[in-house]
Amino acid sequence: MDNINLEIPDLLRRHFPFLRESSLQKEIALVGAIHHFKEGEILMNFGSYIKSVPLLVKGAIKVVREDDVDGKELLLYFLHAGQTCSMSFSCCMMNKKSDIRTTVEDDATLIAIPIKYVDEWMGKYSSWKNFVMQSYDSRMREMVRTIDSIAFRKMDERLLEYLYQKSKVHQSKILFATHQEIADDLNASREAISRLLKKLENSNRVRLERNKIHIL
Amino acid sequence: MDNINLEIPDLLRRHFPFLRESSLQKEIALVGAIHHFKEGEILMNFGSYIKSVPLLVKGAIKVVREDDVDGKELLLYFLHAGQTCSMSFSCCMMNKKSDIRTTVEDDATLIAIPIKYVDEWMGKYSSWKNFVMQSYDSRMREMVRTIDSIAFRKMDERLLEYLYQKSKVHQSKILFATHQEIADDLNASREAISRLLKKLENSNRVRLERNKIHIL
DNA sequence: GAAGTTCTGTGATGCAAATCACAATGTAAA
DNA sequence: TTTACATTGTGATTTGCATCACAGAACTTC
Numbered sequence: 001m002d003n004i005n006l007e008i009p010d011l012l013r014r015h016f017p018f019l020r021e022s023s024l025q026k027e028i029a030l031v032g033a034i035h036h037f038k039e040g041e042i043l044m045n046f047g048s049y050i051k052s053v054p055l056l057v058k059g060a061i062k063v064v065r066e067d068d069v070d071g072k073e074l075l076l077y078f079l080h081a082g083q084t085c086s087m088s089f090s091c092c093m094m095n096k097k098s099d100i101r102t103t104v105e106d107d108a109t110l111i112a113i114p115i116k117y118v119d120e121w122m123g124k125y126s127s128w129k130n131f132v133m134q135s136y137d138s139r140m141r142e143m144v145r146t147i148d149s150i151a152f153r154k155m156d157e158r159l160l161e162y163l164y165q166k167s168k169v170h171q172s173k174i175l176f177a178t179h180q181e182i183a184d185d186l187n188a189s190r191e192a193i194s195r196l197l198k199k200l201e202n203s204n205r206v207r208l209e210r211n212k213i214h215i216l
Numbered sequence: 217m218d219n220i221n222l223e224i225p226d227l228l229r230r231h232f233p234f235l236r237e238s239s240l241q242k243e244i245a246l247v248g249a250i251h252h253f254k255e256g257e258i259l260m261n262f263g264s265y266i267k268s269v270p271l272l273v274k275g276a277i278k279v280v281r282e283d284d285v286d287g288k289e290l291l292l293y294f295l296h297a298g299q300t301c302s303m304s305f306s307c308c309m310m311n312k313k314s315d316i317r318t319t320v321e322d323d324a325t326l327i328a329i330p331i332k333y334v335d336e337w338m339g340k341y342s343s344w345k346n347f348v349m350q351s352y353d354s355r356m357r358e359m360v361r362t363i364d365s366i367a368f369r370k371m372d373e374r375l376l377e378y379l380y381q382k383s384k385v386h387q388s389k390i391l392f393a394t395h396q397e398i399a400d401d402l403n404a405s406r407e408a409i410s411r412l413l414k415k416l417e418n419s420n421r422v423r424l425e426r427n428k429i430h431i432l
Numbered sequence: 433g434a435a436g437t438t439c440t441g442t443g444a445t446g447c448a449a450a451t452c453a454c455a456a457t458g459t460a461a462a
Numbered sequence: 463t464t465t466a467c468a469t470t471g472t473g474a475t476t477t478g479c480a481t482c483a484c485a486g487a488a489c490t491t492c
Contacts, residue, residue, distance in 0.1 A: 065360060067368040074367045076360075099360050122349075123339055133338075136352045143359045144281060144292075144315050150367050151290045151403050152283040155449070178469065187367050189450055194470060210458060210469060370478070394439065405480050410440060426439060426488060 004029045008111060015057045015082045016131070024125040028055075032111040043102040044085075052112040055084050059108030060169045064101045064185070074150070075162070075185040077142040078105060078169045084135050106170055150187075158186055159196050163206070167215050175213045220245045224327060231273045231298045232347070240341040244271075248327040259318040260301075268328040271300050275324030276385045280317045280401070290366070291378070291401040293358040294321060294385045300351050322386055366403075374402055375412050379422070383431050391429045 008029040012019055019025065032055070037043065043061065044050060054061075061079040066072070079085060085102060121128040149158050162185065166175050183193040197213070200206045207214040224245040228235055235241065248271070253259065259270070259277065270277075277295040282288070295301060301318060337344040365374050378401065382391050399409040413429070416422045423430040 065363060065367075067364065069368065072368055074363065076363070099357065122345055123342060126339060129338055136356075140352075140356070140359070141315065143356070143363070147281060147290065147292070147359070147363060147366065148283065150363070151281075152285065152288055180469080190470090191451080191472085192449055195449095195472080198471075208470085396439080406440090407442085407481080408479055411442080411479095414441075424440085 005032065005034060007034060008032055011057045011111065012055075016055060018131055018134075019125075019127050021125050021127050024121065024128055027117065027121070028111065028113065031117055032113050035110055035112055037104045037108045037110070039104050039107050041104045043104065045101050050115065052114050053084060053118050054110040054112055056081050056108060056110045058110075059104065060106040061085070061108060062103050062105040064103070065099065066101060072187055073184050074146075074187040076100065076146055077139070078165060080169070083138070084131075155186070155188055155192060156196050156199070159193065160200075160205075162186060163213065163215060173215045175215065176211055177213065178211055221248065221250060223250060224248055227273045227325075227327065228271075232271060234347055234350075235341075235343050237341050237343050240337065240344055243333070243337070244327065244329065247333055248329050251326055251328055253320045253324045253326070255320050255323050257320045259320065261317050268330050269300060269334050270326040270328055272297050272324060272326045274326075275320065276322040277301070277324060278319050278321040280319070281315065282317060288403055289400050290362075290403040292316065292362055293355070294381060296385065299354070300347075301355075371402070371404055371408060372412050372415070375409065376416070376421075378402060379429065379431060389431045391431065392427055393429065394427055 004026075006029070009025050011034075012025050012028060019028070033052075035054075037059075043054070056079055058081055060081075063076045063079065063085070065074050065076050067074075079102075118132070122132060123129075149161065153161075159182070162182065163175065166177070167173060179193045179197065180190045182188075183190045186193070197206065197208055201208050205216055207216060220242075222245070225241050227250075228241055228244060235244070249268075251270075253275075272295055274297055276297075279292045279295065279301070281290050281292050283290075295318075334348070338348060339345075365377065369377070375398070378398065379391065382393070383389060395409045395413065396406045398404075399406045402409070413422065413424055417424050421432055423432060
């Protein structure tokens with residue numbers, strides 16, 4: 001009778017198979033809203049409060065940290081379909097401001113859940129509780145990987161890893177990005193990235209074009 | 217009648233005031249075990265499975281990441297009384313191996329909770345659920361701060377911040393550490409740290425002795 | 433107190449990457 | 463088509479640390 005969204009159970013079945021309790025699915029269908037976003041849109045910016053938590057069903061989201069002092073950036077990780085932003089969890093549950101910025105990396109579809117339910121369902125549905133814990137866990141691990149990368153790896157390795165990740169995110173061997181954008185994500189200088197890319201091209205690992213990188 | 221630990225309710229009251237549900241306190245007193253550890257002891261090492269989660273009631277714990285490749289280290293953060301290791305949460309709930317090493321930074325007393333209860337209580341006690349979520353949240357924030365520090369700050373700033381943190385942890389203006397130990401925590405070379413400390417001494421920010429640093 | 437060990441201080445050199453400075457090239461706008 | 467702008471390429475210089483190489487100081491052990 002209510003404004004149940006009939007698409008949602010199907011989306012959940014396909015992308016969040018662990019959330020299988022049917023009463024939970026019904027609740028999500030009742031209160032969740034499907035949204036579409038285009039590449040480049042900003043979902044959440046620094047210092048903003050969050051009012052809903054996104055279940056990503058299509059596309060990819062980029063999570064970035066920005067330095068308070070001189071505005072330099074650093075990519076933290078990408079989110080894929082079937083994942084959610086645990087940062088949002090903590091932000092909304094503690095009602096704190098966001099530390100990070102999330103933008104759409106690849107045209108995205110998501111189910112937005114108003115924050116009040118995130119907490120409510122934790123006690124009510126064990127699959128939801130597990131899902132939330134699982135998200136925290138994987139995000140934590142991503143953060144540790146990011147730390148490894150900036151603390152222990154040199155730029156050439158980091159760049160390769162980045163290209164590899166980005167290729168997975170877009171499911172394509174052709175990446176559309178300028179050297180400057182890559183440099184921003186890696187918190188490096190554009191010149192350094194240009195030179196390293198040129199080296200990769202010389203060793204036949206990539207082919208470079210304006211705004212485009214072919215991974216070989 | 218059972219082996220209830222009578223010290224525990226009092227410890228909880230003093231250090232974990234948010235865990236105030238009396239039935240939860242009773243359960244903790246029933247299944248929790250008090251342990252004491254001396255400075256320098258290793259609580260958890262890389263690759264080990266965790267069988268219990270620690271509620272820290274006294275002292276401090278250091279959480280360190282080690283590089284898989286060449287064994288270099290990096291301090292992630294310190295835990296203080298009233299906190300717990302959310303890494304343990306995720307590790308034990310997902311039954312995964314540990315990514316990190318935790319050692320005792322300052323003689324510690326903790327209540328060890330067998331992991332099975334961590335999950336069980338999440339659905340049963342809202343104060344416990346909130347505590348767990350809160351822990352995840354603050355650990356997440358610590359990680360972001362760590363990332364900020366290594367990505368955006370130079371060694372001199374990082375060193376100052378480190379000395380400041382360590383002074384808080386030990387509640388003392390006199391730190392006992394060798395330059396090598398500091399270098400390890402910051403993933404730097406001993407010589408670099410020696411030189412930066414000497415600079416700080418010349419500008420009257422610290423006074424140096426063998427194995428000892430006075431913060432002025 | 434002599435000998436060995438662990439720390440600390442400091443120079444010299446090397447290297448990855450930032451920064452500065454332009455030229456060249458490709459693309460969109462007028 | 464010419465102009466304007468964004469992107470890429472590349473040299474020169476600087477900087478922040480790592481690394482190497484010792485020497486001296488301060489503790490420990492015998």
